Amino acid sequence: MSVTADLYVEVKNFYARQMRVLDDLDIEQFTATFTEDGSVAHPHRGEKVEGREAMRAKMTSMLPMYEGLVTRHWFDHFLIEPAGAAGDDGLRVTYYSLVTQTDTEDEMRFFSSSSVEDRMVRDEKGELRIRERVIHRDNPRHGRVI
Template sequence: MTVNAELYAEVQQFYANQMRLLDNLKIEDYAATFTPDGWIEHAHRNERAEGRATMIAGMYAALPRYKGVVVRHWYDHLVIEPSDGDSLKVSYYTLVTRVDKEGHVVFEPTFTVDDVLVRINGVLHTKSRYIVKDTPTD
């Protein structure tokens, strides 16, 4: 199914706003971009956070890892598929960078992410996020 340019741009804008919240450590605001029962699963760590409160607690626990660095999440190659009702399945690649005070850049591993987005009062929210670390298949 073809996705029109308006919807594609809306989804890109959603992610741009969502990741700026995360990168600027506005954790509660970032969590609010998820549905109240939303979840994030990091398959490579066998770790799943269900609900906003659990997400927030996990992000605060991870803050020491990001002390003294600027973190940026880079998303690209979005594939958007309309799904049940008004939901969207979105698959994309992501790269995370960390820059220290001297300007040295560290690249995190790349990931493939599968989201389900839903509308609440006309506004997109993430219902689920499934994150897989990219690893070669021999």
């Protein structure tokens, strides 16, 4: 494990910011945390959305599902590993993800639990960006994945 504490904290900060904009349904800022060709896959429903433009369209079409709710993503058990060719600064980051929703009556419920696998790279300014996200929804029928 060659990952320093400073990189660990940088990665955690990345997710803290990314989840604020996701849970705020700020599609523009959320997609900006991916590379231009970044992708999000949900293998359990055979879906892979590729590129910021397709992500924006997909997320916009799903907004009605999130109306009248506060959605929150809760992450745990991060593992950060160097991933890429020699000299590359790519990272493979895996973690648990729990999603909750609260409605106007203050009622909270579980939405889902998943394990997530991200491939990150640095952009030209040195900022972390996600190139590839795979979300494995927890369900005993899909097996346990990461």
